[in-house]
Amino acid sequence: MHILFLSNYFPPEVNAPATRTAEHAREWVDEGHTVDVLTSVPNFPEGEVYAGYENRLTTEVHDGVRAVRVPMYVSANEGVFRRTLSYLSFMVSACWYARHLDAPDVVVATSPQFFAGLAGWWVAWMKQAPFVLEIRDLWPESVVAVGAMGRNPIIRFFEWVEARLYAAADRIVAVTDAFKEAIAEKGIARDKIAVVKNGIDPSRWNGPLDEQRLEALRRAHALEGRFVASYIGTVGLAHRADVMLEAAAQCEDPDIVFMVVGTGAAWDALKAQQDALQLDNVRLVDKVPKDTVPYLLALSDASVVHLRDTPLFETVIPSKMFEAMATGTPVVLGVRGEARDIMEAAGAGLPMPPEAPGALVKVVQRLKASPSLQEDLAANGRRHVRTHYDRQTLARRYASLLRRVASSSANG
Secondary structure (H helix, E strand, C coil), X not given: CEEEEECCCCCCCCCHHHHHHHHHHHHHHHCCCEEEEEEECCCCCCCCCCCCCCCCCEEEEECCEEEEEECCCCCCCCCHHHHHHHHHHXXXXXXXXXXXXXXXXXXXXXXXXXXXHHHHHHHXXXXXXXXXXXXXXXXXXXXXXXXXXXXXXXXXXXXXXXHHHHHHCCEEEECCHHHHHHHHCCCCCHHHEEECCCCECHHHHCCCCCHHHHHHHHHHCCCCCCEEEEEECCCXXXXXXXXXXXXXXXXXXXXXXXEEECCCCCHHHHHHHHHHHCCCCEEEECCCCHHHHHHHHHCCCEEEEECCCCHHHHHCCCHHHXXXXXXXXXEEEECCCHHHHHHHHHCCEEECCCCCHHHHHHHHHHHHHCHHHHHHHHHHHHHHXXXXXXXXXXXXXXHHHHHHHHHHHHHC
């Protein structure tokens, strides 16, 4: 089967969409499929083209997956107008350059924004192939939820586009059960919507670590003898990573350190906040390569996973929760809904109310006071993620779905 996958993001970008797409595609290639990923020049989240890349049409191969990168208007992950222009430019560029690609058996396009979906729909029509729409985020609802835009005519237009895409897709793949229900409530038949959740590749998270590199990172960030609560991931409007600094300001235990690793739309504001507060128990670490994340999790005694306190985010399952579980790092979860259900079923962490720094301090102190609790949560997380969220198993389930869609189209 020949799969053409459209995604704004792809490695070396390290955000969740890039990781999910790359790991699924690699597994599909290992299963014998041909996979082309139509994507952009890597630039997320700063809006700067990565070193070694140019903003022009290029082709490269990663783990047997062919990545076709198209030129686009590059913008930082901040500011609705410029980001929208960036998304639109990728949509137009992807449609233009897809003309020269071989016809696939199935076209898949992934959100979180729908311009990639529109491109996928158009390319599928052009190539006379079935169209599968992957929903990683409920967009444009999430734009309103983080306060980036109010409910205005632009949002209503995006909602109209959303409805057209749901109707046009031959199949929809959601990453959470709650997303499936939200889409079904918009009038889409439930049997049209499949769920393939996020997961992890255990081999990339459970392998041996270089002790010298580990100790070098510990010294570089002054973590010796400290109990480390870390937030590792995108620092965006949705994540309220500033709760880490607010917790640090309230924490009176000098042995506890709050570390934030990442970058994003809220990173500069977070750095400005720390510059003003000058908290000794805070570590801010700029974006790191993906292969450094297991080391930083190994240095962490607790992994904080947090989103804004809004009903929409009760439908979200942050992928960083699975990464923490895979490395045996207890989770402190400031997310309600389906993510909390998963964590509690796994016995892999402790909950806290979102946007509650005082509660975060208490949970971290509870973990610090009980090494046996830490050990139990770590063992439970490793076991649960291997059993239920192995990327290879999830990718094969996804490929089976795509085969059925392609076969139905060919026979129809």
